[in-house]
Amino acid sequence: MTVQTEERHASWLELFFDLVAVAGVAQLSHLLRGSTTWGDAGLYVVCFLAFWTAWMCFTVYGNVTGAAARTMPVLLAMAGLVFMSVSVHDLGKHAQVFAVAYLAVRSLASRVWEGRTSTRIVVEWPVVHAGVGVVPWFVSLWADAPGKYGLWALGLALDLLISLTVSGERLARKAASRVSRREPGARTAFAHLDLTHFGERLGLFTIIVLGEGVLTVTEAMAETPDWPAPLFWTVIAILALLAALWGAALYQGFAGIPYLRQTTWGPRSLLPVHCLTAGLLAALAAGLGDVVESLEHGEMAPGTRWLICGCVAAFTIIGAVSRATSQRWSRWDYLATAAGVAIPLAIGFFGAPLDPVRFLWLLVLAVALSLTRGPRRK
Template structure:
């Protein structure tokens, strides 16, 4: 296991302020997906979201391995935040006339992160060096061309960034991570995405007249959002913290469960949020395949991601969440001709039922004498799903 720091690291106020930029960025990604939610639009939104997410990940890891409560590091965090703000402003026209701004904002963020970490052994010649020297230039080059060439260059840049922690994993073995800080940070980003689901519920109805069916639709969609929150913070978050604290290779746990796993979780929540935005205002209208795909497909991705993270943490899958994802996908084609409220209600029933089942399993495991004093069992139980 990597050497453990002497005291627990907490999230700083500068990091929380930095997160506000990414609240806006997630909203902009949602808008991009809202306007184009066919397969091409989903692919474009994912390619645009990956660099935004990776800027946040890079800053979070930098804050984890350094003491960032200094003027230099605070200014560095705010500089990355400004770059992220430029990227967010560019997102609505990222595949139009704002591509260069998006690419330049990303490269600027990677250069700042490289400057902040170039003295840390095993880091600057790894993912941060790749970001400054390879993926950043690719993103800018993509912004300067049009059409499929832009998508190709951006996809290549995103792939380079996503692959870098795996390719340079030996160099990252020298880095000492604070185990409590990263689960808190990634949980906060998931909260940002869940906040977007609240916006998706309320924004379409805020300006117009309300009728009872819409209020029922709002309540049902909010129940879905609460159920998604509960699946993570009620059952999985402590298991993730326990896993990173006790891992024989902390860097691998951080890479697979947090850097990669949370990209899937957050992408799923954003898709659900966009689905809400096109559903709650007209509860009696049948939804199109695209909207159902976002709502049900995003939920299924969220559930399947837990099987992936649990496999990485403990070597087993999450059977109840895997089964729930299968039910969600099986229901999707049956919902095409039904009213939006029926689609929301069916999804809410599956998620609430899943939470109830997992709660019962956790209580049953807690009553088992063998699990009582054993901390590993106690932490495995919350992620039994």
């Protein structure tokens, strides 16, 4: 007799926690609305990675603990992420709040694993136990911009370096050693992620990011006084582009990464690529809102054109790498990948004369060519 175990899905607490992702992605994408400077782009990268890292710390907590997750730490983390989100609206004035909230969430995330008699160490996400990445953030409290932002980037780079290069088991043993020195006699246990449930959680974040694209376009259309026919065709093209991205990232992908099989990558590769993909889609959402607004004055800014084209080209490259490593590559994929990169680059360089409708449908074609392979296989 075969015993079937019930597949685990996101809990109500986890879904409630994800509401901060809705707010955070909305505020972060607005950093790029109407902006064409490299400085704003760099600031967006730093802030998005910080928000994603803080969100991930408690997503990992919910994944490992399941129904045993304590509600109060999660709600406190939500408050910290809300303050981070609000601070982005005017980071020049509220950078200090952003940094303090980030430090508070990271501190809470490291303490939440400690019980009265034992401490759990997450092997696949050792960053939550490593304090070196938060040191530059603490120092930044006494620094002014742009040095403050540079220290934030340094702290995030250290976290990324640790997660990519240092063995999770090694860091887990070191963390266990620190616990035993601090609390002699305390027991430590190594915890592992539920990858299927984790993939669902990352996919939900991607859905939130794609939803920001829909919301941005809806708001831009609502703020447009007149609704000529090109506006309707532009919005339809945007929805088609978002649908194509959804198909690649979720219908044919795993954890929000296009064309990836569930069993191909472990968390060490999965997490940074998910962050990159989600960041690209959130930036794309900002650019799509600017496309709708450009109809009013009849010209799309070159920075907006390059932002969208760059995001689509990078998304295509991520999809090609994940498809190849998932052993799903075929001869057609050479053509589809070449077109998915060449079309955005071509209209990035030469697409100034294109109206938004033609511009967007060419991007839909660039993404859709790789979708012709059928539904994903695990």
